[in-house]
Amino acid sequence: LDSYPVHGARQSGVDAPPAGRQQAASEFMAVRVTATDRAGLETLFTQLTVMIRRLAGGLASPDTPVARPPADNGVLGAGPGIDGLTITVAVGASLFDDRFGLADKRPAGLTPMRVFGNDRPEPAWTGGDLLIQVCANHADATHRAVRELLRATRENMQVLWRIRGFGSPPRPEGTPRNLLGFKDGTANPQGDDARSLIWVEDDRDQPWTVGGTYVVVRLIRMFTEFWDRISINEQERIFGRRRDSGAPLDGNAEFDVPDYRADPHGFAVPTDAHIRLANPRTDATAGQRLIRRSYNYDLGVDANGNLQAGHIFVCFQKSIQEQFETVQERLDGEPLEDYVQPFGGGYFFVLPGIRDSHDVLGSGLL
Numbered sequence: 001l002d003s004y005p006v007h008g009a010r011q012s013g014v015d016a017p018p019a020g021r022q023q024a025a026s027e028f029m030a031v032r033v034t035a036t037d038r039a040g041l042e043t044l045f046t047q048l049t050v051m052i053r054r055l056a057g058g059l060a061s062p063d064t065p066v067a068r069p070p071a072d073n074g075v076l077g078a079g080p081g082i083d084g085l086t087i088t089v090a091v092g093a094s095l096f097d098d099r100f101g102l103a104d105k106r107p108a109g110l111t112p113m114r115v116f117g118n119d120r121p122e123p124a125w126t127g128g129d130l131l132i133q134v135c136a137n138h139a140d141a142t143h144r145a146v147r148e149l150l151r152a153t154r155e156n157m158q159v160l161w162r163i164r165g166f167g168s169p170p171r172p173e174g175t176p177r178n179l180l181g182f183k184d185g186t187a188n189p190q191g192d193d194a195r196s197l198i199w200v201e202d203d204r205d206q207p208w209t210v211g212g213t214y215v216v217v218r219l220i221r222m223f224t225e226f227w228d229r230i231s232i233n234e235q236e237r238i239f240g241r242r243r244d245s246g247a248p249l250d251g252n253a254e255f256d257v258p259d260y261r262a263d264p265h266g267f268a269v270p271t272d273a274h275i276r277l278a279n280p281r282t283d284a285t286a287g288q289r290l291i292r293r294s295y296n297y298d299l300g301v302d303a304n305g306n307l308q309a310g311h312i313f314v315c316f317q318k319s320i321q322e323q324f325e326t327v328q329e330r331l332d333g334e335p336l337e338d339y340v341q342p343f344g345g346g347y348f349f350v351l352p353g354i355r356d357s358h359d360v361l362g363s364g365l366l
């Protein structure tokens with residue numbers, strides 16, 4: 001796709017794309033708001049809104065003047081066009097401290113990220129007042145969008161951490177692969193099923209959250225050298241799927257549905273396989289499913305000369321506690337943990353959409 005809507009009840013960049021249709025390039029940027037009062041925060045949201053309209057929608061913003069309008073064609077010369085760009089803005093729990101008088105507007109489910117058994121959180125890679133997710137068809141377009149966003153908002157926010165993500169082209173077809181070589185995204189809920197798991201439709205405590213969703217970002221390092229030494233058979237038992245086809249170990253084709261009731265002892269799909277723990281496929285766990293929109297990252301090498309690459313795990317849901325945390329608790333101790341280590345990320349709430357050309361991001365919150 002070349003463009004996504006910038007106006008509507010919900011922000012773009014969230015809905016589960018059909019396998020293989022997610023934009024190929026992304027950036028995840030967490031920022032600290034440096035504006036010191038409510039008026040400054042309002043200015044920041046206005047600046048972000050103007051830039052989203054301009055960069056992702058190709059639209060001018062006549063009704064929302066900003067202090068620092070980008071009057072020219074941008075800082076990097078002729079642009080790549082819209083190129084499938086989506087810019088998605090979410091707020092973290094720290095925005096609701098006493099700086100902006102928003103303490104009583106915090107959605108109850110928005111907390112700092114919990115630390116799980118295999119985590120080794122690094123403060124420099126964790127949390128933030130805002131998370132800005134930028135996705136496009138090419139890394140050139142995401143980089144340019146980030147540059148323009150930062151230029152327009154310089155006096156009101158500062159980058160805390162930033163990581164670039166990439167997808168893989170379909171190999172050989174369909175779903176992209178992660179850096180452990182497996183197809184990733186196969187079992188994502190789709191269509192109305194996905195929509196009912198993602199969007200907040202009713203919140204009596206915080207009515208302003210309707211049309212938003214919670215996003216969890218987990219930066220997960222992969223120990224690729226170790227992974228590359230174990231057999232394909234062992235790798236497949238860790239995930240519960242075939243590497244090449246993506247089929248569940250009790251099936252033949254990628255989209256075959258595993259039948260755990262027929263295999264209670266895990267002879268085909270081990271009971272501690274990633275897919276079986278993540279989604280046991282029972283009636284009781286159906287509401288715990290989440291929508292993944294993850295990317296690969298590559299940061300070069302670490303001080304020991306090992307590859308520093310991994311997974312930007314991104315999932316959307318209407319309740320972090322009932323969906324992400326419940327799933328993560330079931331995954332605690334899974335065999336995959338020997339090959340991966342979460343080191344950053346955070347919990348954020350994706351603001352409801354910019355309704356029309358007169359609306360501003362966060363208007364319901366402020």
Ligand code: HEM
Binds near residue numbers: 182183327
């Ligand atoms: C499925 C990889 C972390 C939740 C899968 C699949 C792979 C995979 C290959 C099977 C294909 C698919 O359906 O997409 C990974 C890797 C991870 C990781 C490499 C970390 C480096 C996580 C985390 C969670 C999670 C942190 C949530 C807490 C799920 C879910 C499924 C899944 C819900 C679908 C299961 C199903 O419905 O059958 N993952 N995953 N994954 N993963 Fe992960």
